[in-house]
Amino acid sequence: MARARSSGWRRRLDVAVRAVGAIAGGYAVTALATALAARHLPLARSEAVTAATLASFPVYAAILMAAFAAPRTATACAWLGGTCAVLGAALWLSLRLGGAA
Amino acid sequence: MSATLALLLAAAGFSALCMTLPRHQNDVLRRRLPPARTMGLRAAGFALLAGSYLILAWRDGFGRGTVTWAGLATFTAATVVAGLMVHARRTTASERCSRRR
Amino acid sequence: MKGGFRQSMAWLHTWAGVVVGWALFVIFATGTAAYFQEEITAWMQPEATPAASPAVAAEQARAFLQRVAPDAQAWYVTLPGKRGASTQVFWVPAADAPPPDRPTTAMLDGAGREIAARATEGGYFLYRFHFDLHYLPVIPARYLVGVCAMAMLTAILTGVVTHKKIFADFFTFRLGKGQRSWLDAHNVAGVLALPFYLMITYTGLVTLAAQYMPFGIAAAYPSEAAFYEEAYPLGPTIAPAGRPAPAAPYAPMFDLAGRRWNGAAVGFVNTVNPGDANARVSLVRSSAERMASRGEALVFDGANGALIAPVANTGVAAQTESVMIGLHAGRYAGPLLRWLYFLSGLAGALMIATGLVLWTVKRRARLADPARPHVGFRLVERTNIAAIAGYPTGLACYFLANRLLPLGMADRAAWEINCLFIAWGAVFAWTLGRPARCAWVESLGAAATAFALVPVVNALTTPRNLAVSLWRGDWTYVGFELTVLALAAGFGWAALRAARRAPVAAARRKTPAERAAA
Numbered sequence: 001m002a003r004a005r006s007s008g009w010r011r012r013l014d015v016a017v018r019a020v021g022a023i024a025g026g027y028a029v030t031a032l033a034t035a036l037a038a039r040h041l042p043l044a045r046s047e048a049v050t051a052a053t054l055a056s057f058p059v060y061a062a063i064l065m066a067a068f069a070a071p072r073t074a075t076a077c078a079w080l081g082g083t084c085a086v087l088g089a090a091l092w093l094s095l096r097l098g099g100a101a
Numbered sequence: 102m103s104a105t106l107a108l109l110l111a112a113a114g115f116s117a118l119c120m121t122l123p124r125h126q127n128d129v130l131r132r133r134l135p136p137a138r139t140m141g142l143r144a145a146g147f148a149l150l151a152g153s154y155l156i157l158a159w160r161d162g163f164g165r166g167t168v169t170w171a172g173l174a175t176f177t178a179a180t181v182v183a184g185l186m187v188h189a190r191r192t193t194a195s196e197r198c199s200r201r202r
Numbered sequence: 203m204k205g206g207f208r209q210s211m212a213w214l215h216t217w218a219g220v221v222v223g224w225a226l227f228v229i230f231a232t233g234t235a236a237y238f239q240e241e242i243t244a245w246m247q248p249e250a251t252p253a254a255s256p257a258v259a260a261e262q263a264r265a266f267l268q269r270v271a272p273d274a275q276a277w278y279v280t281l282p283g284k285r286g287a288s289t290q291v292f293w294v295p296a297a298d299a300p301p302p303d304r305p306t307t308a309m310l311d312g313a314g315r316e317i318a319a320r321a322t323e324g325g326y327f328l329y330r331f332h333f334d335l336h337y338l339p340v341i342p343a344r345y346l347v348g349v350c351a352m353a354m355l356t357a358i359l360t361g362v363v364t365h366k367k368i369f370a371d372f373f374t375f376r377l378g379k380g381q382r383s384w385l386d387a388h389n390v391a392g393v394l395a396l397p398f399y400l401m402i403t404y405t406g407l408v409t410l411a412a413q414y415m416p417f418g419i420a421a422a423y424p425s426e427a428a429f430y431e432e433a434y435p436l437g438p439t440i441a442p443a444g445r446p447a448p449a450a451p452y453a454p455m456f457d458l459a460g461r462r463w464n465g466a467a468v469g470f471v472n473t474v475n476p477g478d479a480n481a482r483v484s485l486v487r488s489s490a491e492r493m494a495s496r497g498e499a500l501v502f503d504g505a506n507g508a509l510i511a512p513v514a515n516t517g518v519a520a521q522t523e524s525v526m527i528g529l530h531a532g533r534y535a536g537p538l539l540r541w542l543y544f545l546s547g548l549a550g551a552l553m554i555a556t557g558l559v560l561w562t563v564k565r566r567a568r569l570a571d572p573a574r575p576h577v578g579f580r581l582v583e584r585t586n587i588a589a590i591a592g593y594p595t596g597l598a599c600y601f602l603a604n605r606l607l608p609l610g611m612a613d614r615a616a617w618e619i620n621c622l623f624i625a626w627g628a629v630f631a632w633t634l635g636r637p638a639r640c641a642w643v644e645s646l647g648a649a650a651t652a653f654a655l656v657p658v659v660n661a662l663t664t665p666r667n668l669a670v671s672l673w674r675g676d677w678t679y680v681g682f683e684l685t686v687l688a689l690a691a692g693f694g695w696a697a698l699r700a701a702r703r704a705p706v707a708a709a710r711r712k713t714p715a716e717r718a719a720a
Contacts, residue, residue: 054519064356069207122369182373
């Protein structure tokens with residue numbers, strides 16, 4: 001990573017934003033994906049829940065790595081925010097149509 | 102008994118694999134081995150490791166056998182590393198002695 | 203991030219590791235010790251004697267519970283196994299009973315008498331600390347541990363991505379080369395036990411998945427209880443009939459269980475509504491026999507001994523989760539595998555320790571004036587020492603306190619634990635006033651001395667010293683004391699090396715000839 005000492009505080013801010021985005025945003029994406037998978041995986045209900053929960057940890061790890069690998073912080077945050085929005089909408093639809101839990 | 106045999110096979114396997122790496126060929130054998138010899142050693146090394154695994158799978162079943170083999174592999178690979186360190190220390194010590202003469 | 207994929211993964215690896223490294227070291231160290239928690243507890247209660255056969259132990263437990271808690275709602279009995287010598291009983295008092303005048307748990311010896319052993323939490327404290335920490339409420343502590351585990355998983359995956367020459371450097375460990383040696387040590391410790399680290403971190407998260415990732419259950423079920431009812435049905439809960447009935451003998455139930463489970467042992471005996479016409483006795487299969495951790499149970503009518511239809515969840519996902527938890531806890535492991543788990547855990551602690559030291563070594567090289575670092579760096583260095591040398595010193599003092607604290611002392615078990623933290627804190631406080639290298643030498647030396655003292659103090663305060671244990675073939679005691687001595691030797695070696703190490707010359711770049719030869 002380029003070490004631009006002259007813009008020290010700007011770089012720190014960039015890193016902080018990316019870290020918060022990756023950790024919190026990544027967790028949100030994982031949570032939404034787990035909820036959707038638990039409701040829609042073609043398995044018995046308790047099996048779907050267990051399978052979705054088991055898979056959630058490597059998924060979160062992958063999201064964290066991808067968020068830090070993205071070349072620009074803005075891109076990473078945009079992807080995370082967008083995915084949250086899409087998954088959130090899908091979950092809302094699922095709850096409306098499929099009945100609340 | 103079978104666990105000891107598995108341990109010895111794994112130790113032999115890792116020693117063979119160690120000797121396929123250029124750095125350790127230089128350190129231990131003082132020369133580079135011809136490629137055919139290296140490939141032969143590599144095949145032998147993996148075969149010995151596979152043999153070690155099969156013994157443990159036969160002894161404990163595939164589930165426990167795999168877990169036991171992974172632990173045994175860690176331990177035997179570590180002893181090979183320790184052996185290399187002891188060898189390196191003995192070689193530098195004798196080199197120092199011969200240089201002083 | 204700028205600089206390419208590998209560089210950004212290296213950055214993530216460093217920071218994920220550094221931020222949680224100290225906590226992770228202690229979590230790893232206590233988890234490793236917990237693989238021998240029953241042996242540690244046995245060493246910490248030298249008054250306890252081994253027990254009889256499982257059915258007899260269950261009858262003795264029932265007789266004890268009948269005397270002490272005849273009106274309880276439920277009795278829970280953990281039978282002695284190959285590793286634990288005593289029977290543990292626990293009961294839930296009746297809903298309308300007055301507050302109990304004694305703890306609702308007891309430990310029984312081979313004759314069914316309550317053991318008058320010294321109060322201690324033994325190895326169980328180390329097991330609980332591993333995920334509950336101490337002096338903290340349980341739920342926040344588990345979240346903290348979960349954050350550390352998730353950071354560790356990230357660190358492992360990014361470490362693998364970053365390590366360019368993972369095969370070429372598989373066996374490479376060059377001593378005496380300063381920063382390069384620390385990197386070699388970190389790489390070797392990291393790669394050789396890599397399958398173990400991946401397994402242990404992932405399965406560790408899975409053991410508390412309901413707390414860390416509750417959204418699956420929340421999205422699909424109205425309540426967590428509803429999920430557990432569907433996934434792990436216990437059969438209908440049965441209310442007491444109000445009519446007393448004599449209890450059916452255990453021996454035929456144990457026989458049936460043995461036949462059904464091909465000789466596998468019973469681990470727990472749970473009785474609901476004891477002494478009532480609607481009593482139910484569950485025999486739960488011992489987790490010492492199979493990887494899957496949720497033991498099968500057979501339920502019997504408590505009054506006439508008849509078998510009631512068993513229920514079990516055999517879904518693939520549920521079985522997978524059960525195996526994962528079993529793999530993490532390692533309760534199924536026999537002696538060889540248990541030692542391999544322990545050695546892999548030690549390798550993990552070494553990996554974390556070398557990683558922390560490597561970070562300070564690298565940072566020191568980049569400091570404006572390496573001889574006079576700023577206060578942030580000094581604090582990080584002292585905290586490294588506190589984690590890597592201070593915690594083990596504390597652990598040794600926990601064992602020493604077990605032998606030295608007065609037997610009749612109030613809150614004895616809690617004070618043994620306090621001694622661990624007092625010693626740990628003392629090491630940290632001491633290092634704050636010392637130059638870095640002296641601090642390392644002295645605290646590593648303290649750890650070595652404290653561990654070495656454990657068998658000595660044991661010999662002076664109990665009749666079960668190492669010579670006697672060897673003579674009697676008491677391998678639990680022998681194993682514990684030899685391991686402690688090995689740890690003392692390890693810390694002593696580290697202290698000597700730290701004392702001998704000359705100030706490191708900056709690693710010079712390889713000449714083209716050297717680069718060609720490698």
